[in-house]
Amino acid sequence: MNVLAIDTSNYPLSVAVINEQEIVAEVIINIKKNHSIRAMPAVESILKEINMTPADIDRVVVAKGPGSYTGVRIGVTMAKTLAWTLNIPIVGVSSLAALTGPGRHFEGAVCPVFDARRGQAYTALYEYRENVLTTVKEDTNILMSEWLDELANMNKKILFVGQDVSVFWDSIEEKLGDRAIRSSITENYPRASEIGLLGMNAEPENVHDFVPNYIRLAEAEAKWLERQQSGDE
């Protein structure tokens, strides 16, 4: 099975083609350039490089968020439209889970982190149990200080992964001391191959219903709901 995997949910872009045995090709691009300009050309060039056509793709797996709203939408729109028009299955994988690869043989939990501004993070806690990625705490949007309090209560080593770990590292170290481990610079990027692997055997989703997992409501909607609720009282 040839799986095309795409992640455009944050600053880096990653595209890969993998099958059950191997990574056929993978790119990570980490320069400032709009995903809308480079994502489709990246898919085109990677397929060309490995002598495949879109018709050779059997499944699309995409990072479905959380992350930059616009970034996530670009990947999801490309992926769902490809899946629809090629009539192949689509699977969404957490953009946070995409970063967990470095924790595969780590004795402890893996905590991917995206900066969500104003002291907040998109984060989650995962563990590899017998080589299977397991969710310990679901993807969430939370104040980093609160999140670290939760993690401090767990008596385990935690590997922090992601480019944005640097934003929070001082407070992480302060709260968790030597139970906090920090990934190396080569481990900080979303790997589309990991996304492809996570989605390879997952149950496909209905393509028309496929939407990003933003985690957060749009600001206008949150405010509107607040007004509705205060009006009800």
Next chain:
Amino acid sequence: MGEFKMTKDIIILGIETSCDETAAAVIRNGTEILSNVVASQIESHKRFGGVVPEIASRHHVEEVTIVLEEALKKADLTIKDIDAIAVTEGPGLVGALLIGVNAAKAVAFAHGIPLIGVHHIAGHIYANRLMAEMKFPLLSLVVSGGHTELVYMKEHGIFDVIGETRDDAAGEAYDKVARTLGLPYPGGPHIDRLAHEGETTIDLPRAWLEEGSYDFSFSGLKSAVINTLHNAEQRGEEIKAMDLAASFQASVVEVLVTKTIRAVEEYGVKQVLLAGGVAANKGLRYALTQAFDQIKDVELIIPPLHLCTDNAAMIGAAGTVLFEKNRFAGYDLNANPGLELR
């Protein structure tokens, strides 16, 4: 059997997501609608009193493959029958445009079909070609929520903007005046309806700008309406909303129609095309029809309402002309919220 010269139909799949409608359509030869599907988000945005860009983008992702599938199904065609994908690349809300652009790229790439980027206003103008063949040179009056423009065309695909708004678009002025009068969003149709019930009893300014200019300005008029209401309130007088609506609409329509007629005479055009969402305005349609009844040898085309508001049929129609000129886009096509019409 090479002696037969076959003229093959050009079938274009159009996609439009520049604001709050997710739309797809299939167009034959730039003139004939095979399908025209629009998923409107207006109900969702009403609660916010206007289009919220982030919400619009979210809805587009939800709808995009659904409208694409429906457009092909209604046209009774498969993707194999499509010669090119035409998509609105701008102007509009950037996050909203991105959904259409990326969906279009995915379909084009998946099947090796040419991709075409279309200017939204070119689309509005070409909605007219779905009604009647264009006769050049022509003039188009484009009036919408974001645009008020007079566009001169000497041939297909070449646009010369001879006048545009210097501040608010006509549709924007309608929405702001509607809000001042406490009318629900979207306000344009409410003003239009009220205007028909009221009388033009209130003296409001007309912004002609400097002599010979085809530009527009509606912010002064909008302020005048707001001031009129305020002053009356302070004096404890009551102003009938319908009279204010009628007077406001009379000012907008008079300026639009007068400048259009002047441009028609100066440029010697054969046709005038009304375009854009405000083209649905009954007051404007009526005034233009009346005016052009008196002008010989100039044909006035006014598209039906569903082709005036945002749709993808118009994008397919405009895209067909670009297809014939081999003006294709690469997979690096981006949303361009400030795209200029040329």
